[in-house]
Amino acid sequence: MTAETGAKVEDGPLIFPTETPHSLTEHICATTLHEGEDGWTPLWWWLGLGFALSLLGMGVISVAWLFYAGLGIWGIDWPVAWGFDILNYVWWIAIASGGTFISALFFVLRAPWRTSLNRLAESLTLCAALCAAIFPILHLGRPRFFYWLFPYPNTMGLWAQFRSPLVWDFFAILAYVLCSIVFWYFGVLPDLAILRDRAQRRWQQVFYGVLALGFRGSGRQWRHYQPVYGVMAALMAPLVVSVHSIVGMDFAGGATPGWHSTQFPPFFVFGAALSGFAIVLLAVIPLRPAMGLQPYITPRHINILGCLLLTSSLCVAYAYVMDVFSTYYGPDPADRVMFAFRLHGLYAPIYWGTIMLNIVFPQLLWWRAIRLKQPVVWLICLGVLIGMWLERFQIIVTSLARTQLPSAWGQYTPTVWEWSLLCGSIGLFLTTFLLLLRFMPMLAIAEMRSMLGNRP
Amino acid sequence: MIVAAFATESALHEAVAELRRDRACRVETYGAAPPPGMVTSSIVPLLMLGGGMVGAMGGFGMQVYATTLAYPQNIGGRPDLSWPSYIPASFELAVMGAILAGIIGYFMTVRLPRLYDPVDEAESMQGVMTGGHVAVVQGTDNAAVLDTLARHGALRIEEIEP
Numbered sequence: 318m319t320a321e322t323g324a325k326v327e328d329g330p331l332i333f334p335t336e337t338p339h340s341l342t343e344h345i346c347a348t349t350l351h352e353g354e355d356g357w358t359p360l361w362w363w364l365g366l367g368f369a370l371s372l373l374g375m376g377v378i379s380v381a382w383l384f385y386a387g388l389g390i391w392g393i394d395w396p397v398a399w400g401f402d403i404l405n406y407v408w409w410i411a412i413a414s415g416g417t418f419i420s421a422l423f424f425v426l427r428a429p430w431r432t433s434l435n436r437l438a439e440s441l442t443l444c445a446a447l448c449a450a451i452f453p454i455l456h457l458g459r460p461r462f463f464y465w466l467f468p469y470p471n472t473m474g475l476w477a478q479f480r481s482p483l484v485w486d487f488f489a490i491l492a493y494v495l496c497s498i499v500f501w502y503f504g505v506l507p508d509l510a511i512l513r514d515r516a517q518r519r520w521q522q523v524f525y526g527v528l529a530l531g532f533r534g535s536g537r538q539w540r541h542y543q544p545v546y547g548v549m550a551a552l553m554a555p556l557v558v559s560v561h562s563i564v565g566m567d568f569a570g571g572a573t574p575g576w577h578s579t580q581f582p583p584f585f586v587f588g589a590a591l592s593g594f595a596i597v598l599l600a601v602i603p604l605r606p607a608m609g610l611q612p613y614i615t616p617r618h619i620n621i622l623g624c625l626l627l628t629s630s631l632c633v634a635y636a637y638v639m640d641v642f643s644t645y646y647g648p649d650p651a652d653r654v655m656f657a658f659r660l661h662g663l664y665a666p667i668y669w670g671t672i673m674l675n676i677v678f679p680q681l682l683w684w685r686a687i688r689l690k691q692p693v694v695w696l697i698c699l700g701v702l703i704g705m706w707l708e709r710f711q712i713i714v715t716s717l718a719r720t721q722l723p724s725a726w727g728q729y730t731p732t733v734w735e736w737s738l739l740c741g742s743i744g745l746f747l748t749t750f751l752l753l754l755r756f757m758p759m760l761a762i763a764e765m766r767s768m769l770g771n772r773p
Numbered sequence: 774m775i776v777a778a779f780a781t782e783s784a785l786h787e788a789v790a791e792l793r794r795d796r797a798c799r800v801e802t803y804g805a806a807p808p809p810g811m812v813t814s815s816i817v818p819l820l821m822l823g824g825g826m827v828g829a830m831g832g833f834g835m836q837v838y839a840t841t842l843a844y845p846q847n848i849g850g851r852p853d854l855s856w857p858s859y860i861p862a863s864f865e866l867a868v869m870g871a872i873l874a875g876i877i878g879y880f881m882t883v884r885l886p887r888l889y890d891p892v893d894e895a896e897s898m899q900g901v902m903t904g905g906h907v908a909v910v911q912g913t914d915n916a917a918v919l920d921t922l923a924r925h926g927a928l929r930i931e932e933i934e935p
Contacts, residue, residue, distance in 0.1 A: 338805075338806075339904055342805075342903055468836075468839060470843075474844060475844065477839075478846075478848065479836045479839060479840055479855075479858060480848055482861075484862065485861040485862050485865070488865040488866060489861070489865050491869070492865040492866065492868055492869040495873075496868060496869060499872050499873065502876075503876055511903055514899070514901065514903050515903050526888065527888070530887070530888070531886050532902075533803055533902070534803050534804050534805055534806075534901060534902050535801050535802065535803050535883075536802040536803075537801065537883055538883045538885075539804075540812070540813055540814070540815065541816075541882050541883055542807070543813045544818050545815065545817045545818065545821070548818045548821050548871075548875060549821075549875055552868050553872075556865075559864055560865075563861055563865075763805060763806060767806045767807060
């Protein structure tokens with residue numbers, strides 16, 4: 318198989334020539350409906366679910382203690398009043414972007430390779446967006462009043478402060494989570510109908526039948542389906558850019574050294590693209606053999622995602638260089654003091670770790686041979702995700718630890734409750750993703766059937 | 774109501790084209806993928822435009838009302854009507870309005886949810902989404918319709934009560 322050995326992978330097939338619409342439908346339905354040998358729930362899934370649930374349990378305990386005891390259990394204090402809460406939120410929302418970039422942006426660009434990846438990528442988006450959405454609520458001093466963020470007429474005569482990026486962020490997250498769910502559901506609707514028609518067990522017929530809402534593939538349903546999906550994709554692409562721009566403005570709006578920069582919105586979009594492509598590769602590489610997806614997700618897909626990861630790493634590198642340039646070219650000595658602390662202060666290993674993991678190691682992807690060595694690509698992606706977490710740490714913590722007044726300098730050490738909350742969010746992500754993996758089709762069957770056309 | 778299953782997509786569409794051309798009847802096709810060459814005109818994108826405009830104008834109006842009438846406050850010396858600050862939230866609400874209008878408009882246009890439909894009684898409809906090619910014809914001249922379907926090689930023809 319030339320594609321597996323790497324020869325001419327750019328011209329390789331997007332779907333193996335042996336695959337037909339029938340074999341595709343059979344394979345994905347058998348996996349999702351747990352039929353026959355292909356659909357046997359594998360041991361790795363149970364082990365993964367057990368691991369995910371144990372992490373999730375840790376998170377539940379952490380949240381319960383947080384609600385009981387309050388924010389004092391965390392390491393945040395003055396001047397570092399934002400810690401793991403905002404760090405994890407920004408990290409997860411960036412991870413969530415990958416699915417939307419692949420599914421919406423490349424749909425608008427008519428890239429045929431995205432069809433094999435979009436469902437998997439969108440599912441990752443959903444799970445990551447869910448993890449991101451919980452942190453802004455948890456970081457409120459009184460989380461029970463989270464609904465005060467909603468602009469609603471109230472007897473207190475109180476409205477949100479609409480001039481603040483933090484309020485824009487509330488709208489951005491609300492819109493992003495809601496629209497991602499709708500876009501995912503609208504995309505999966507025909508596949509739910511396929512599963513309903515293919516299911517043998519009664520509970521599956523009812524479960525998928527109710528979710529499919531009576532979609533029967535009539536000409537009328539298809540005629541309206543495609544334009545609506547196209548317009549949704551065209552809206553989701555700018556939405557994801559706006560969401561990450563607003564997350565960047567959360568920081569740029571503050572007069573804190575290292576934050577108050579006009580480059581933050583694009584910088585955060587670049588970072589989001591980098592983490593988004595990394596999580597998709599991180600999931601796709603082991604799932605190909607584990608779920609028998611090699612005929613549909615080929616080395617050509619890995620190669621393309623590797624190129625995208627490299628491109629977004631270069632964009633992030635540009636933002637890092639501009640960060641240094643604007644600090645030393647700009648007039649503010651506080652910026653330079655903070656940046657010197659970032660380069661060789663207490664948290665310097667985090668800054669240099671960020672550079673190595675996000676910029677230096679991804680440069681290996683210039684070589685096609687490396688892009689096709691899937692274990693190496695997987696390790697680079699894991700490094701990128703850790704690197705992006707470190708990047709958020711150095712942006713948030715080092716800036717707050719070295720503000721304009723030396724009398725207000727401080728440091729931040731996370732407590733066990735913050736670490737357990739991070740583990741809990743990873744558990745929530747893995748649990749929801751594993752459940753989607755098991756009960757929802759991980760390839761867009763209807764879209765791929767159209768792509769396969771009239772293959773016998 | 775006559776339900777006919779065909780072996781191939783091309784046979785289905787040839788039969789449907791003839792029925793639509795020659796007979797005074799309503800014909801609907803069913804299949805697992807969009808028919809090739811289908812005209813994808815829809816009113817729903819217009820509804821999405823409307824939803825987006827409602828989201829944008831509603832969001833912008835709400836912010837104007839809140840900051841100028843309901844709760845005017847001097848924040849950093851900025852005017853009460855700081856309209857550039859209202860754009861990000863208005864944009865987010867516009868996209869949310871459009872996407873919600875899209876899914877609601879789609880369901881209304883194609884009349885979903887519809888968990889039961891009389892066509893489900895036909896055996897040909899069992900598993901249509903896994904690769905079937907089915908035509909459903911509603912009209913008066915059943916004999917002529919049956920003849921047309923048979924000439925185009927329908928595998929199974931069923932008559933069911935509408």
